[in-house]
Amino acid sequence: METITRSKIVDVLKSTAFGSTVNVKGWVRTRRGSKQVNFIALNDGSTINNIQIVVDIEKLGEEFLKPITTGACISVNGTLVESQGKGQSAEIQAKEIEIYGSADPATYPLQKKGHSLEFLREIAHLRPRTNTFGAVFRIRHHMAIAIHQFFHERGFFYFHTPIITGSDCEGAGQMFQVTTMNLYDLKKNEEGSIDYKEDFFGKQASLTVSGQLEGELAAMALGAIYTFGPTFRAENSNTPRHLAEFWMIEPEVAFNEIEENMQLAEDFIKYCIQWALDNCKEDIEFLNNMFDKELIERLEFVLKQNFIRLTYTEGIRILEDAVAKGRQFEFPIFWGADLASEHERYLVEEHFKCPVILTDYPKEIKSFYMKQNDDGKTVRAMDVLFPKIGEIIGGSQREEDYDKLARWAQEMGVPTKDIWWYLDTRRFGTAPHSGFGLGFERLLLFVTGMANIRDVIPFPRTPNNAEF
Numbered sequence: 001m002e003t004i005t006r007s008k009i010v011d012v013l014k015s016t017a018f019g020s021t022v023n024v025k026g027w028v029r030t031r032r033g034s035k036q037v038n039f040i041a042l043n044d045g046s047t048i049n050n051i052q053i054v055v056d057i058e059k060l061g062e063e064f065l066k067p068i069t070t071g072a073c074i075s076v077n078g079t080l081v082e083s084q085g086k087g088q089s090a091e092i093q094a095k096e097i098e099i100y101g102s103a104d105p106a107t108y109p110l111q112k113k114g115h116s117l118e119f120l121r122e123i124a125h126l127r128p129r130t131n132t133f134g135a136v137f138r139i140r141h142h143m144a145i146a147i148h149q150f151f152h153e154r155g156f157f158y159f160h161t162p163i164i165t166g167s168d169c170e171g172a173g174q175m176f177q178v179t180t181m182n183l184y185d186l187k188k189n190e191e192g193s194i195d196y197k198e199d200f201f202g203k204q205a206s207l208t209v210s211g212q213l214e215g216e217l218a219a220m221a222l223g224a225i226y227t228f229g230p231t232f233r234a235e236n237s238n239t240p241r242h243l244a245e246f247w248m249i250e251p252e253v254a255f256n257e258i259e260e261n262m263q264l265a266e267d268f269i270k271y272c273i274q275w276a277l278d279n280c281k282e283d284i285e286f287l288n289n290m291f292d293k294e295l296i297e298r299l300e301f302v303l304k305q306n307f308i309r310l311t312y313t314e315g316i317r318i319l320e321d322a323v324a325k326g327r328q329f330e331f332p333i334f335w336g337a338d339l340a341s342e343h344e345r346y347l348v349e350e351h352f353k354c355p356v357i358l359t360d361y362p363k364e365i366k367s368f369y370m371k372q373n374d375d376g377k378t379v380r381a382m383d384v385l386f387p388k389i390g391e392i393i394g395g396s397q398r399e400e401d402y403d404k405l406a407r408w409a410q411e412m413g414v415p416t417k418d419i420w421w422y423l424d425t426r427r428f429g430t431a432p433h434s435g436f437g438l439g440f441e442r443l444l445l446f447v448t449g450m451a452n453i454r455d456v457i458p459f460p461r462t463p464n465n466a467e468f
C-alpha cells in the first residue's frame with residue numbers, strides 16, 4: 001500500500017480539500033451496503049464522529065472485505081470527496097485498504113448497539129471504543145487541562161504530594177496499607193502486635209487519603225499551590241459517588257480566609273464547567289441526547305447562579321422545617337448530625353434550587369485541622385453542594401494557632417506524633433490559610449451527566465472490584 005501521512009478523522013471531517021488523497025486509520029464501527037458498494041463507518045477516537053469510507057466492492061474484492069467487521073482495525077488510502085449524505089461534510093472513496101486486525105464477530109463483545117452501562121463495566125478494556133466512553137474520557141482529559149490552566153493562570157504552583165504516607169491522621173480506619181512483609185509469615189513482637197521495624201519503611205505505611213497536610217507545608221512557602229493526584233480510601237461504601245481510588249484536586253492558599261476560599265471554589269468550578277461547554281461541545285451534546293436531556297441546561301444554569309452561602313445551623317433549621325412539614329428522610333436530622341447526601345440534595349435541588357456552600361459545621365463531625373470559631377462549637381468548614389451530586393467540594397480555613405490545633409487534635413484522639421512536621425508549620429512562621437478538595441470524578445459526574453462514578457473513570461476500583 002502506498003505510504004501517505006496519516007490524518008486524524010477529526011481533521012479530515014473538517015477538511016474541504018476535496019479531490020486530494022488522504023490516509024486514515026481507525027476501528028470499524030459498522031459496515032453495511034449492497035453487492036456493489038459498501039459503507040464503512042470508521043472511528044479513531046479523535047472525535048465522536050465517524051468518517052464514512054465508500055468502498056467499490058468490485059475494486060477491492062468481496063473476499064478481501066470479509067474480515068472488515070465491527071471492531072476491526074484498518075488503514076485506508078482514498079480520495080476525499082464531498083459527502084452526499086446529510087450531516088457529514090466529507091467522506092473517503094477508498095483506493096486501498098490494509099487490515100491491521102480483524103475482530104471475530106462471533107466473540108467481539110461490542111456487536112449489538114445499546115449495551116447497558118453495567119455490561120460495559122464488565123468489559124472496561126473495550127468500553128473506550130463506544131461513543132459514550134469515548135465522549136466521557138475525552139471530557140475527562142479536557143477537564144484535567146482546565147484544572148491546570150485555571151490554577152496556572154492564577155499563579156498557583158502544581159505541587160506533588162506523596163502517595164505513600166506514614167501518618168494515619170486523616171484517614172483512620174479507611175486506609176490501604178502498603179507493605180512488603182510476608183503476610184503468610186507475619187512476625188509479632190512480645191505484645192502480640194506487628195513489628196513494623198521489619199517492614200520496608202521501618203514503620204507502618206499506607207496509601208494517601210489526601211495530599212492536604214503536605215500541601216499546607218508547600219503553601220507556607222510557595223504561597224498558593226494545588227495538588228492533583230490519586231487518593232485511596234478503603235471506605236466500604238458501595239454508592240454511585242464513592243470510589244476506592246479517585247483523583248483529587250487540592251488547592252491550598254496562604255493568607256486566604258474562608259470567604260476567599262469559598263470564592264475560589266466557586267470560580268474554579270464555574271471555570272471548569274465553562275471550559276467543558278467551550279471545548280467538549282459535541283461530546284456533551286451526545287451525552288445530553290443519550291442519557292440526560294437536561295445536562296446542558298443544568299451546566300448553563302449553574303454558570304449563571306451565585307452559589308447560596310449559609311451556615312450548617314441555618315441548613316439544619318431548613319431541614320427540620322421540612323421534616324415538620326412531612327418531608328421524609330432516611331437518616332435523622334438534628335443539630336450535630338453529619339448531613340447525608342439526601343439532606344444535601346434536598347437543600348440544593350428542592351429548597352434553594354441552586355448550588356449551596358454550607359459553612360461553620362459542628363467541630364465534632366469535622367477534621368482536627370479546621371479553624372475553630374469563637375462560639376466554641378463550630379469550625380470554619382465549607383462544603384460545596386451540587387445538584388445530582390451532593391458534596392462536590394470539602395474544605396476549610398485551617399487552624400493556624402499551635403496550641404488550639406494541638407489541643408483539639410489530642411481531644412479528638414488524633415495520633416499527632418507522626419505529624420510533628422505538620423505541627424511545626426504552626427511553630428515557625430504560622431499564617432492564616434485555607435484550602436479545599438474537589439473530587440475529580442464528582443466534577444466529571446456533574447459535567448457528563450453520568451449517574452454512576454464507575455462510569456467516569458477508566459478502570460474503577462470499588463469493593464470486590466479491581467479487574468483490569
Ligand code: ATP
Nearest residue numbers: 233241242243244246391392393394437438439442
Ligand atoms: P463524602 O462525605 O461524600 O464521603 P468526604 O467528606 O469523605 O466525602 P472529603 O474528605 O471532604 O470527602 O474529600 C474531598 C472531596 O473528595 C469530596 O468533596 C468529594 O468530592 C471527593 N471524595 C471523597 N471521597 C470520595 C470517594 N470515595 N470517591 C470519590 N470522590 C470522593
Ligand code: MN
Nearest residue numbers: 383391393394
Ligand atoms: Mn467532606
